[in-house]
Amino acid sequence: xxxxxxxxxxxxxxxxxxxxxxxxxxxxxxxxxxxxxxxxxxxxxxxxxxxxxxxxxxxxxxxxxxxxxxx
Amino acid sequence: xxxxxxxxxxxxxxxxxxxxxxxxxxxxxxxxxxxxxxxxxxxxxxxxxxxxxxxxxxxxxxxxxxxxxxxxxxxxxxxxxxxxxxxxxxxxxxxxxxxxxxxxxxxxxxxxxxxxxxxxxxxxxxxxxxxxxxxxxxxxxxxxxxxxxxxxxxxxxxxxxxxxxxxxxxxxxxxxxxx
Numbered sequence: 001x002x003x004x005x006x007x008x009x010x011x012x013x014x015x016x017x018x019x020x021x022x023x024x025x026x027x028x029x030x031x032x033x034x035x036x037x038x039x040x041x042x043x044x045x046x047x048x049x050x051x052x053x054x055x056x057x058x059x060x061x062x063x064x065x066x067x068x069x070x071x
Numbered sequence: 072x073x074x075x076x077x078x079x080x081x082x083x084x085x086x087x088x089x090x091x092x093x094x095x096x097x098x099x100x101x102x103x104x105x106x107x108x109x110x111x112x113x114x115x116x117x118x119x120x121x122x123x124x125x126x127x128x129x130x131x132x133x134x135x136x137x138x139x140x141x142x143x144x145x146x147x148x149x150x151x152x153x154x155x156x157x158x159x160x161x162x163x164x165x166x167x168x169x170x171x172x173x174x175x176x177x178x179x180x181x182x183x184x185x186x187x188x189x190x191x192x193x194x195x196x197x198x199x200x201x202x203x204x205x206x207x208x209x210x211x212x213x214x215x216x217x218x219x220x221x222x223x224x225x226x227x228x229x230x231x232x233x234x235x236x237x238x239x240x241x242x243x244x245x246x247x248x249x250x
Binding site: 036057 | 083090091094095107173191
């Protein structure tokens with residue numbers, strides 16, 4: 001997994017200067033953390049509320065039919 | 072194996088969460104929907120591997136995440152993007168059914184390293200525990216905690232630097248898209 005490299009030791013990768021500056025032990029204060037969390041969830045909720053595209057319902061319907069035919 | 076009768080409903084119920092994750096991960100609605108579709112197909116053909124009673128959502132997220140990463144590696148080779156600069160330019164296309172209210176936040180999210188982004192999305196938005204997120208990403212719990220922490224720090228730094236209330240470039244984008 002390319003995404004897993006290096007982080008087991010929480011070591012800043014070369015070039016990630018922001019990580020260097022922030023350090024690995026830095027913690028966000030709770031109000032900033034809440035603000036980030038609220039924004040993230042608000043953005044996510046908007047995505048979650050989008051209607052499920054028909055293609056997924058149709059896909060699952062087809063598979064149901066196939067299964068009925070096979071049994 | 073005979074699937075449970077309510078499996079269709081369970082899979083359907085998982086779709087909004089999978090889509091939100093895939094859109095936030097890939098930054099592209101079309102690509103996200105393809106990812107979700109591939110995830111459902113793969114899940115259905117591997118149902119025998121799913122242990123009943125365990126977390127169906129976590130299993131589906133694991134499949135989607137693995138598909139995303141294998142496709143990402145493939146694409147990166149195809150577009151000759153060894154340093155990932157193409158990937159870092161990926162953004163959610165605002166005209167595709169989304170409001171513009173979170174444009175700054177999305178922009179900041181898209182600039183995170185992908186391992187930090189997915190960790191934050193799983194824990195901070197999708198509602199998984201650190202333990203579940205670690206299992207989905209195939210890494211240690213401490214790694215997930217570290218990534219989530221770094222993601223939050225980086226987002227806070229980016230959003231402060233760019234000032235979330237600054238209407239400069241964003242208002243132009245809004246005007247262009249609305250006009």
